[in-house]
Amino acid sequence: MIPHVDPDYSGSDSLAGQHVVVLGMARQGMALARWLPAIGARVTLSDTRSAEKLAAEIAALEGQPVRFALGGHSVSLLDDADVLCVSGGVPLTLPIVETARRRGIRVTNDAQLFLERCPAPVLGITGSAGKTTTTALVGAMGRASGRQTWVGGNIGDVLLDVLPQIVPDDVVVMELSSFQLELMTISPSVAAVLNVTPNHLDRHGTLDAYAAAKANIFVHQRAFDVAVFGYDDPVAHKLSMGTPGRMAYFSLHHAVASGAYLDHDAIIITRGDSAPGLAYQTVCPRGAIRLRGDHNVLNVLAACAVAGAGYIPVEAMRAAIETFTGVEHRQELVATLDGVTWINDSIATAPERVSAALRSYTEPVVLLAGGRDKRLPWAEMAALAAQRCRAVIAFGEFGPQVVEHMRRAQAQTSGACLERIELVTTLDEAVPLAQTLAQPGDVVLLSPGGTSYDQYVDFAARGQHFRDLVHGLAGER
Structure with a gap:
C-alpha cells in the first residue's frame, strides 16, 4: 500500500459553518x-444562466439548503463569503475570481476539496491526450485486483459524491484536467503526466502556462510519492526533472528502469524498488490489446506504469487489458450500415487526437470535424486528412475555418485522396450528408478536433446526438 497522510475527515469539517459561493451549476457545481x-x-x-434555463438543475436540488444567484456572477456575492469554489469551465479571469483573490478569499474547486479529504491513496492522471482511456483502464485494473475501485474526477462521477463511502484500502483513480489543476495546491500519491501538447490555449494563453497547470499534479507530492511521465513526450519528460518524489516512465521506444515499456511485442512492467524477481515482469503480448493504434498502446503502457506505482498486481493488469474495449465517445463503434462503419470519437477535442484516430484506420474515411476552436494548430492534421479521407464534412462554429484548413491541405498535399470538402451547420445536416458520400468499406468518423461548447453542454452530449442520428439512419433502412 502506498503511504499516505490520513486527512481529518471527522464529523467536524473545516468548512462547517463557512459560507461557500459556488460558480457554475454544471456537473461539478451540482456535486x-x-x-x-x-x-x-x-x-x-x-450561474450566468437564468432560472428558466436551469429549471432541471434547480428541481434536482429541491430540499437542499442552498441559495441561488442566477443571471451572472456578481462581485457582491463575496461580501460575506469565506470560500469561492470554481467549476472547471469557469475562467479564472472573471472579475469575481480576481476580486476574491485580492481580498484573500480562498479560491478552490471540487478536486482540491476531495484530495484534501480522501482517506485512500489517489492515482491521478492528466495529459493532453489519452487521459480518459488511461484512467478508465487503470480503474479496470483496480477492479480486476479485487479491491473496491472508484473512478471519476474530470470524467464519470464527481468523487465528492462518494467520499463518505471510501475507506483507506480502496483504489481511487482520478482524471484531472488542466482547468482543475491550475488551482490546486495538493497532489495525489501517484501522479501521471502522459503528454503535454498544445491544447486549451484559448484558456491558458501559452503552452508554458498550460504545462505549468499540468505540473500541479505532481509538484506538491512528498518524497515517497510517485510521479509517472511519458518518456517519449519531450515536454512531459522535461517536467519530470522537477518532481519532488520518485519517478517512473512509460515508453514505446525505450526500456525504462521503473515504469512500463514495449519490448518487441511484449508489455513489460519494471519496478526499481522491488525485490529481485518482481522488478521485471511481462504483463501481456501487444496482441492482447483490443484497442486500435499505437496511441492506444501508449495508453496501455501508461496504465501499467500507474497501476504498478499503485501496487496493483500484474495479473490484474493483464486481465483488464484482455477485456478492455475502450470508453464511450472515444473511437466507439456505433453501427455498421450497408458496409459503412460509423465511429463516435466526440471526445477528440484537439486536432492531435483527430490525427491519432485517422492513423488507426486503413479504410477510406469520411471525417466529421468542427465545433469550437481552441486556438490550436490544424495544419498537420489537415495534411493527414488530405491523405486518409475520402471526404471531410465541417460543422459548427469553427466549420468555416476547418474548410479553409482542408482546402489548403488538399492543394498542398502530394497524392491527396480528399475528394469532397463540405460545410454544414449542425450534425443533423452532417450525418445524412455523410451517408450519401460514404461507400461500402468506408469509415464515417466523428472526430471533431474542437470543443462541443458551441452547440452542446459537453462532448458526451455531442456524441450521444451523433449516436441517435446514426441509429435513426438504421431505423430508416
Whole structure:
C-alpha cells in the first residue's frame, strides 16, 4: 500500500459553518451543492444562466439548503463569503475570481476539496491526450485486483459524491484536467503526466502556462510519492526533472528502469524498488490489446506504469487489458450500415487526437470535424486528412475555418485522396450528408478536433446526438 497522510475527515469539517459561493451549476457545481450542506457549510450557487434555463438543475436540488444567484456572477456575492469554489469551465479571469483573490478569499474547486479529504491513496492522471482511456483502464485494473475501485474526477462521477463511502484500502483513480489543476495546491500519491501538447490555449494563453497547470499534479507530492511521465513526450519528460518524489516512465521506444515499456511485442512492467524477481515482469503480448493504434498502446503502457506505482498486481493488469474495449465517445463503434462503419470519437477535442484516430484506420474515411476552436494548430492534421479521407464534412462554429484548413491541405498535399470538402451547420445536416458520400468499406468518423461548447453542454452530449442520428439512419433502412 502506498503511504499516505490520513486527512481529518471527522464529523467536524473545516468548512462547517463557512459560507461557500459556488460558480457554475454544471456537473461539478451540482456535486458541490449536494456535498457542502452535508458537512455543514452554507452554500450559494451562482450561474450566468437564468432560472428558466436551469429549471432541471434547480428541481434536482429541491430540499437542499442552498441559495441561488442566477443571471451572472456578481462581485457582491463575496461580501460575506469565506470560500469561492470554481467549476472547471469557469475562467479564472472573471472579475469575481480576481476580486476574491485580492481580498484573500480562498479560491478552490471540487478536486482540491476531495484530495484534501480522501482517506485512500489517489492515482491521478492528466495529459493532453489519452487521459480518459488511461484512467478508465487503470480503474479496470483496480477492479480486476479485487479491491473496491472508484473512478471519476474530470470524467464519470464527481468523487465528492462518494467520499463518505471510501475507506483507506480502496483504489481511487482520478482524471484531472488542466482547468482543475491550475488551482490546486495538493497532489495525489501517484501522479501521471502522459503528454503535454498544445491544447486549451484559448484558456491558458501559452503552452508554458498550460504545462505549468499540468505540473500541479505532481509538484506538491512528498518524497515517497510517485510521479509517472511519458518518456517519449519531450515536454512531459522535461517536467519530470522537477518532481519532488520518485519517478517512473512509460515508453514505446525505450526500456525504462521503473515504469512500463514495449519490448518487441511484449508489455513489460519494471519496478526499481522491488525485490529481485518482481522488478521485471511481462504483463501481456501487444496482441492482447483490443484497442486500435499505437496511441492506444501508449495508453496501455501508461496504465501499467500507474497501476504498478499503485501496487496493483500484474495479473490484474493483464486481465483488464484482455477485456478492455475502450470508453464511450472515444473511437466507439456505433453501427455498421450497408458496409459503412460509423465511429463516435466526440471526445477528440484537439486536432492531435483527430490525427491519432485517422492513423488507426486503413479504410477510406469520411471525417466529421468542427465545433469550437481552441486556438490550436490544424495544419498537420489537415495534411493527414488530405491523405486518409475520402471526404471531410465541417460543422459548427469553427466549420468555416476547418474548410479553409482542408482546402489548403488538399492543394498542398502530394497524392491527396480528399475528394469532397463540405460545410454544414449542425450534425443533423452532417450525418445524412455523410451517408450519401460514404461507400461500402468506408469509415464515417466523428472526430471533431474542437470543443462541443458551441452547440452542446459537453462532448458526451455531442456524441450521444451523433449516436441517435446514426441509429435513426438504421431505423430508416
